[in-house]
Amino acid sequence: MSESGAQQEHPTVILPGQKDSFDFGGLGVNWKIDGSDTGQRFSVVHHPLAPRALAAPLHYHHNEDEYSYVLKGTLGALLGDAVEEAGPGTWVFKPRGQWHTFWNAGDTPCEIIEVISPAGFEDFFREIAEAWGDLERFTTISKKYALDMDLESVPGLCERFGLTFPEL
Secondary structure (H helix, E strand, C coil): CCCCCCCCCCCCCCCCCCCCEEECCCEEEEEEECHHHCCCCCEEEEEEECCCEECCCEEEECCCEEEEEEEECCEEEEECCEEEEECCCCEEEECCCCCEEEEECCCCCEEEEEEEECCCCHHHHHHHHHCCCCHHHHHHHHHHCCEEEEHHHHHHHHHHHCCECCCC
């Protein structure tokens, strides 16, 4: 699909390593399909997670739903008050309007494919990568993407689930 949503004449093939990536110190982001490729309907990122790594503080999307497909390893997720673990072949739905977070619940690497709908939030990761280490910019970028982030949740999550998280 083009930006206008028109059908492309030829299929698109995305090879491993073909797109940009960034490592946030336990959570990787490999951009695969941008909103400009889907008429802004959805985007896709690939998240490799280091063993026992917390992906993000507890957070709340006002605009996007996220659908995570586990490729390998064990994904842990806190969805509202429910704690779930998901293995390969499992989908985990993280709807907008629900506090949630996720992590690698195992001692081996975990990889997920994340479908984000509607598109646009894939650019949050790009902006955070550019601002990595600047907490003030992190807060500004989160607001721009209508993302509420509970940074104070990190120590408790790490202790509760035996996880690590990089310094912001």
